[in-house]
Amino acid sequence: MTTEHPVRLDALLASSARTHPGRTALEGAGESWTYAQLEHAVAESAERLTANGLAPGDRVGVFAPKSPATVIALYAALRAGAVVAPLDVADPPERTARMIRNAGLSLLLTTDRALAGAHRAAARARDGVPADDGALDHGLHWLRVLAPDERPGPLPAPTDRGGYILFTSGSTGWPKGVLLSHENVAHYALWAAGEFGLTPEDRIGSQAALTFDLTTFDLFSAAAVGACTVLMPDLLRAFPRDVAGWLTEQRITHFVAVPSLYHGMLQQGGIADAPPPHLRVAAFGGEAFAPELLERYLELLDGVPFYNLYGPTETNACTYYRVPADWSADQELTIGRGIAGVHIEVLDEDGRPTDGEGEIHIAGPTVFQGYLRGGEPSDPTRTVVFRDGVARRAYASGDIGRITSDGRVFLRGRRDSQVKRRGHRIDLMDVESAVLDLPQVATAAVVAKSGPHAGQIWAYAQADASERELLAALRDVLPKRMLPDRVVPVTTLPTTTSGKVDRRALSDDGDPTPTGAEPIPTGSVLIEEIPA
Incomplete structure (x- = not known):
């Protein structure tokens, strides 16, 4: 499923609320929300945020544990035209403060449970000056980190009207803010919904933190088709046996996770004794999968499609490979080809396409708008002439790989200290x-x-x-x-x-x-x- 026109992420929710108002959109923390209820809460909260001075293009941090209230906060900020940055409540306050300063966040949204931590991070970002705050509905609170006249300058289009910020580790000790537009995220979400055959009857198991780009599938692919997102309790990630049981109890049909979680479920979680009976599609990404364990999973899942997804935060998932059911551990595993609309090229040290090993470059609608440093954007991409003779704006991934004549890519390592x-x-x-x-x-x-x-x-x-x-x-x-x-x-x-x-x-x-x-x-x- 692809789109020729840019799609707003919050519009995916609004559309499903019109076509599937009574279907369950979100479950978690003992709560269940239909699409109509979720859309009403988002619209109401967005109006309150606008009334409290939030302007289109402002940058808003969401500092709260993953819960329905957090999802409402993300959507509400997007609906109000903000660029939204999920933040991890488990990060030390000083590191969160650095993220706030680097991204130029003017407002924090938080919940009752995380309010004290949000105040500590905001105070550090403001050099000890307490932040003004106020209450919204649905257990949400706002903290004003920057006064209206202190806001950083406008972001370049299309992020000047809203978008997403995810943070990655940076070599200077300051986390880098990865600036994504609605289209950057929606393109992958719509593609994944189509490739994975999502329907309104499906239930997506959302196990990753909202700061991790895997969750863009959990939230926005589900909203694109009217499926249900089921939020897994954070504590379960440390207990693989409980995760395996949760997949069965919650009737999860689609699950995307890092290989280390799959490893744990197989080695300590007992998933081999009781495979999730409702699972229709599984996928992994973010790191290498142990070959012997991947081979065992293919036997265990017995025909369930198992996908290898690859992509740095700057591009979301940009390649995919449906691992064949008869794949074995003695075979090299490819990260596959670019998703629809994405072009992959491998360049040598002189910046020319090569059939040997080189740096993987990515071009297409998933490629981010740039980094945020000190509140100001910078674009590290460059124009690359691909082997088909077309010049494209491309991101140098830092990953070393090779590409075959049929477009499959194989990873070989990193060129830097990551x-x-x-x-x-x-x-x-x-x-x-x-x-x-x-x-x-x-x-x-x-x-x-x-x-x-x-x-x-x-x-x-x-x-x-x-x-x-x-x-x-x-x-x-x-x-x-x-x-x-x-x-x-x-x-x-x-x-x-x-x-x-x-x-x-x-x-x-x-x-x-x-x-x-x-x-x-x-x-x-x-x-x-x-x-x-």
Whole structure:
């Protein structure tokens, strides 16, 4: 399903409210909302926001745990013409404050449960000055972060009339705001609704945080056809057995999740003993799927389509591959081809299309409008001449891959310091910046480990502190998903012959202290595993 004309995300909801007013649109937190009820709440809240000074093009943060009230807040801000930024209540207040400042958010929407945390984040963003607030209906509150005369300048069209902001890890320690238009998000949502065969009778299991781009399918693809979005309780993600049971109890027909959650359900969740009987389509994205476990899932799901989705936050999901039922672990897994309207090209170091390995470039209607830094937009895309001779505005993904003659793409790794952990993109320089900002630390290096500790993030810090003390300090500035698996205090860091930190030695060595680094005898201990 595609569209030739830009579609507003809130218009998808309004359309289904007209055609399917009595169908269930949303379930979660013990609540059930029909499309007519949800549309009425959204329209009412949007009017209240406009009456309180929200103007089209303003940037609004939604700071609340995932619940029906949070979904109403997102839609209401979109209906009022705002650019909406979901925020994670679990992030440290200082990091949330950086997101607020970087994106130029003028207003925060929150709920009773998250109001105190929203005030703390807003105060940090305002250099300690408390924010004015007020109440809306449906348990919602607003906090004014910027006065009307302090609002940043208008955004470029089409985001000047509203859109979406998602945040990614940035190398400077400041999360980057990814600026998306209604069309950027709606194009993927409409395509996915068609490709996955969504109908008004379907029930989509929404397990990811609203800050994760997987949820654009959960919300907007469902609204496009009048399906029901079922919000999974956040606590369940740490208990794979409960997730597997929840899929059955809630009669989930469509489910999109990161591979680590699928891994947990198979290895610890008992899904092999009781596959969800109502599941019609499953999909994964955000990180690599363990080949042996993927092969077992294909046998377990017995004909249920299982999709591999790929795409950085800057493009949403932009390629797809329906994994064949007879795929086996000894075969290389492709990320597939571009979704309808999206063009993929692989360029060599000279910026020319290549049949060998190169950087993956993405062009088409899902490509974002730019980054927000200090409230101001910047567009990192460039014009690329694809092998068909057409010049297109393209985003350089940072992913290395190769493309076959029939358009299938295979990933080969990254060209920078970014890694994926449980579906989240993490820039190691972001973590390193947080370590270097600690007053106890003189210098530091953060690496992704290989060898016996492959997949872990380790920080090596020249510091007058123990690992436990450094970790405690990092918990105040980094979200749990970004915390290093180890923080190793050292007196020196290994260097190359040119005097630079030898990151390869730090990454490759399986020992806590690589050759050339001298440990501080502090009795460091391995931190507890972070729940998925």
